[in-house]
Amino acid sequence: MKLACVVHRFGADIAGGSESHCRLVAEHLAANHDVTILTTCAKDHVTWQNTYPAGVSQAGPLRVLRFPVDRPRSLHRFAEISEIVLAGRASPAEQEQWFVENGPRASDLIEYLRQHGAEFDRILFWAYRYYPTFFGLPLVADRALLVPTAEEDPLIRLPILGRFFALPRGYVFLTPEEAELIARRSEGPPAPFCIVGSGLDPALPMRGSGPPLAEPFLLYLGRIDPNKGCETLLRYFVRYQERGGPPVHLVMAGPANMEVPDHPLIERLGLVDDGARESLLSRASLLMVPSPFESLSLVLLEAWNYGVPALVNGRCSVLKGQALRANGALYYGRFDQFAACLDYLLTHPDVARQLGRQGLAYVDREYRWPQVMRKIGDFIAGCC
């Protein structure tokens, strides 16, 4: 089949969740299909500044077609429209304007889809919130499969999305919770879908020793940002220690967009490379996932891949669902639950280890590439 994958940024050096998911799925699809990536020249997810050259290039088995971004994102205009739209009562025009300001606005990419969309058997679109998907998908809806990467954040409640979510020919979801969320928001008849998540290779034996750290430690891995629930995690952890919890360290590994409190039991590592990441995951007692919004937590799957149990934010239905399906993590919604779960896991290391093993078994069962690609391949070929 001739397939196109539309994504707002593309490159092996781009770390975003939906971008990585698109690249990995496309690379695996290319084993059996003719796959073209339709993307922009942007690399920076804040400004969308054109960085890659426009035109055709090859990335391994993938043909990549890049289109220039019309103008960098105006953070001022974006903040202004976000305030209006996310407050809940914006007009349809204002709601649509949000997608324009969010970008990356690439008119040539949209024009390409208009003129050449019919040349592809299926066109997969990643991430509904970005310009190429929001404005491109309606032009080729009859052959469009949407990978929405939707989260339960305020954006999903925009009324104009009801019509948009009724357009795709089919859906590729990351979790059952995401499928339910879109079903609630869509105004159209039910579209066929499959739930695939993402694939993982088995964890490699640890290379090198990684950063020297006092063990045992709890690990947070990812961008340190209030939107990722880090403010709450740090507040809860400090309060837990003040209340006389066991003196366990909390290691925060990732670039920080917020202040991390100066506390003798909190270690800040900043951005870590792949080797250090593997080392941290293989040595951690527990992974902490405090994010309130997720469409699929890849870091949670990675931790399970190393047999590490987790404590996750239960207010995020995706995280709670993952924890329950895998039997690999406990979850909290309030401080007393956080403290009780942490107390239990630290004082019952045998149970914690068993949760980690169950998490690994879940990853083996559901998230290895052959299983994932079989599901998505069957869906693309058969259901639409």
Next chain:
Amino acid sequence: MAGRQDVTDRAEPAVSVDALMRRLEGDLRNQLRRQLLDRGGAREYTDAELFALVEHVLRHAVEAREHDALLLPALMSDEDEWELQTHLRFSSHRPILGKLIVFLKRRVLLPVTRWLYEYSLENFRRQQRVNRVLFACLEELAIENARLRHDLERLTDKS
């Protein structure tokens, strides 16, 4: 949505997260009940079963209800009259100077007072969340009441 989802048969896990969480939450509920009683909370809470029912109703309202789809706000008058407006809309009624005034408000006045705006915004958002939770609690109680009334009527009819 009409879709397919693989269901894999598998053995019972050695540790069930669902069962473990129910046990931990049960312990926390008892702890909370005792704390409330110690601090002079409702005497009805000496009955642990009753407390669990109350907690269940309120928790369902807070966690499970869709706070954007509630009956009470829909029954109230025009939402513009009561809903907290958390964003700023700059406008001017002056036909000629209007654009300049809006520009000055947005580019000069707002940056200077931004700290105050952001401080208030966060508090407005919190208040909005509390309002929605309270609406949801009222709705949950109203549903509970209607259900009981319905059951009572049925039982009265039978007898």
